[in-house]
Amino acid sequence: TRKVLSGLCYLSIFFAGFIFPLIVWLASGDAVTKQHAKKALISHLIPIIPTIFVVIAFVYEMVHFQNELPALTIISIVV
Template sequence: MRNLLSSLCYFSIFFAPFLFPVIVWIAVRDSYVQSHAKRALLSHFFPVLTVIPLLYSLVSQRPGLFVTFLLLFGIVYLVVFVYNIYKGIQSLREYA
C-alpha cells in the first residue's frame, strides 16, 4: 500500500499535481510515504518557478526574452514530467 501511495504522488502530475501530494503528506503518518510526497510536491513546484520569469518577459514586452523563457519552461516541464514518471515506476518496483 505504501508503494502505491508513493508512486501515486509522482503520477499525480497527470491528474492533481499539487493537491494529491499535499493530501498524502498531511493524511498519511508513514515517514516513507511522507518523504515521497514531499519530493513529488517539490518536483511539481519546479515548473511553476520558471513561470515567474516567463511572466516578467511577457509584461516587459521583449519577444526574444519571452521565447527564451518559454523554451526554458518547456524543457524544465519535460524533464520534471519524465522524472515523475521514472520515480513513480521506481517506487512501485522498489519492493516487488
C-alpha cells in the same frame, strides 16, 4: 498501500497536480510515504516556478514594448 500512495504521488501530475502529494504529505502518518510525497511535491512545483517568471516577462514586454518583438520572452521560453 505505502507503495500505492507513494506511486500515486508521483503520477498525480496527470490528474491532481501538486494537490495530491501535498495532501498525502500532510495527512500521512508513515515516514516513508511522507518522504515520497515531499519529493513528488517538489518535483511537481519545479516547473511552476519558471513559468511564473515567463508570464511576468511576457506581460512586462507586451506592456512596455508594444511594437517590438518580445525577445526576453522568447529567450525565457527557449531556456
